[in-house]
Amino acid sequence: MARTNPLQFIQQVRSEVSKVVWPTRREVMLTTVMVFIMAALTAVFFALVDVLIRSGLQGVLSIFG
Template sequence: MEEGGFVSFSPGKFLHDVRAEAERVTWPSRRATLVTTGAVLAMAGMASVFFFVVDQLIGLGLRQLFGLGG
């Protein structure tokens, strides 16, 4: 910290540091990214179907319990 409690900031140094750090990162392969994306989408789809079914069953149970909906 510099005098007065302020931190100096250099946009040029910041961008240089960001680029240097990005070069050190081990990026996943395209295939790994696609496989992971597919798994996430599949799980989201299965969760959606599960919660839809549970919601319908709870709704059906409540309608039966309270005699609503003919």
């Protein structure tokens, strides 16, 4: 493994970081809102699935219980 001079390492890190394309404030806000909307839709979906499974099990148990 080749040893790198600390100054050379810092220069390499700075050159790599300069290549990064950072998102704009609008892109960050838009994707954040989209994540919250998708999380809410997922929560509603699983709540409905839970209600359906619970009512189905209660129906089955009332018949055989």
